[in-house]
Amino acid sequence: MCYRVAMDVTKQFRVKPGERVRLSDWDPGETLGMDREECERRLAENTEAIGRLQHRLYAEHKRSVLVVLQAMDAAGKDSTVRHVLRDVNPQGVLVTSFKRPTSNELAHDFLWRIHRRTPRRGHIRVFNRSHYEDVLVVRVESLVPKEVWSRRYDAINDFERNLCESGTEIVKIYLNISPERQREKLVRRLTDPDRAWKFEPADFETRKKWAHYMEAYEDAISRCSTDNAPWFIVPTNRKWFRLFTISQILRDTLERMDPQLPPLKIEPEAAMRLLDGID
Ligand code: AMP
Ligand code: MG
Numbered sequence: 001m002c003y004r005v006a007m008d009v010t011k012q013f014r015v016k017p018g019e020r021v022r023l024s025d026w027d028p029g030e031t032l033g034m035d036r037e038e039c040e041r042r043l044a045e046n047t048e049a050i051g052r053l054q055h056r057l058y059a060e061h062k063r064s065v066l067v068v069l070q071a072m073d074a075a076g077k078d079s080t081v082r083h084v085l086r087d088v089n090p091q092g093v094l095v096t097s098f099k100r101p102t103s104n105e106l107a108h109d110f111l112w113r114i115h116r117r118t119p120r121r122g123h124i125r126v127f128n129r130s131h132y133e134d135v136l137v138v139r140v141e142s143l144v145p146k147e148v149w150s151r152r153y154d155a156i157n158d159f160e161r162n163l164c165e166s167g168t169e170i171v172k173i174y175l176n177i178s179p180e181r182q183r184e185k186l187v188r189r190l191t192d193p194d195r196a197w198k199f200e201p202a203d204f205e206t207r208k209k210w211a212h213y214m215e216a217y218e219d220a221i222s223r224c225s226t227d228n229a230p231w232f233i234v235p236t237n238r239k240w241f242r243l244f245t246i247s248q249i250l251r252d253t254l255e256r257m258d259p260q261l262p263p264l265k266i267e268p269e270a271a272m273r274l275l276d277g278i279d
Contacts, residue, residue, distance in 0.1 A: 015222070051089070098113070
């Protein structure tokens with residue numbers, strides 16, 4: 001029973017290939033009738049399972065997982081990384097936060113800096129922002145002409161297909177926060193000395209263009225949710241529901257991959273005899 005509900009969570013928030021997304025149809029405050037206590041208990045079960053599965057993925061050394069996180073400011077990307085991966089051996093996970101491109105990065109095609117950071121076999125890699133910025137902020141701020149950014153959706157789909165065919169499982173998550181909830185979180189950010197350092201005046205510029213960003217997100221999600229590399233729209237207003245849902249999506253992905261420990265290099269008995277011979 002519990003497992004069925006879990007799979008439903010993954011299915012519920014997945015965008016089907018070809019589906020035309022209207023974000024106003026997706027409630028950022030959704031909790032599927034679950035409460036905080038249940039979500040926190042299941043988050044703990046999920047992070048533990050993710051730790052166990054990642055151990056096998058690392059040992060198998062054949063495939064990898066790429067988790068893409070995209071959201072408006074203060075939606076909780078950083079906290080998602082901290083909580084969902086808390087039980088994973090740090091040896092098997094890497095996180096990359098993509099910032100404004102450097103002049104060297106801008107001197108190359110937009111996927112150059114991305115491709116160099118895709119996960120190696122056995123690893124989980126998290127992209128905190130990603131190549132999608134090149135059809136989001138770049139589009140809204142007109143950093144390149146429309147002819148340039150509008151070609152990028154196809155380039156992204158080709159790039160992601162290539163990664164999948166090379167053994168990388170891709171999971172893309174949009175943390176869906178409401179403007180009202182973002183306001184609360186920005187205020188908290190400004191008034192808490194431990195959080196204020198994260199605030200940038202540019203966050204207000206982005207907030208002012210909320211409708212333009214939603215339009216850009218709708219296009220990116222609609223055009224780039226594929227069987228290989230699906231987008232998930234995760235309700236984010238409640239932290240505990242967001243963390244439970246994202247942990248469930250990652251757990252389901254790893255369970256479906258079912259990584260296997262590699263064959264033994266030597267039978268343990270034979271190794272014991274060798275050891276006895278040495279000592
Ligand atoms: P943060 O994630 O809050 O540390 O901020 C990183 C900033 O870098 C955000 O404002 C992003 O929109 C911006 N950024 C990331 N990738 C790109 C890109 N390809 N082009 C322009 N700005 C970007
Ligand atoms: Mg920021």
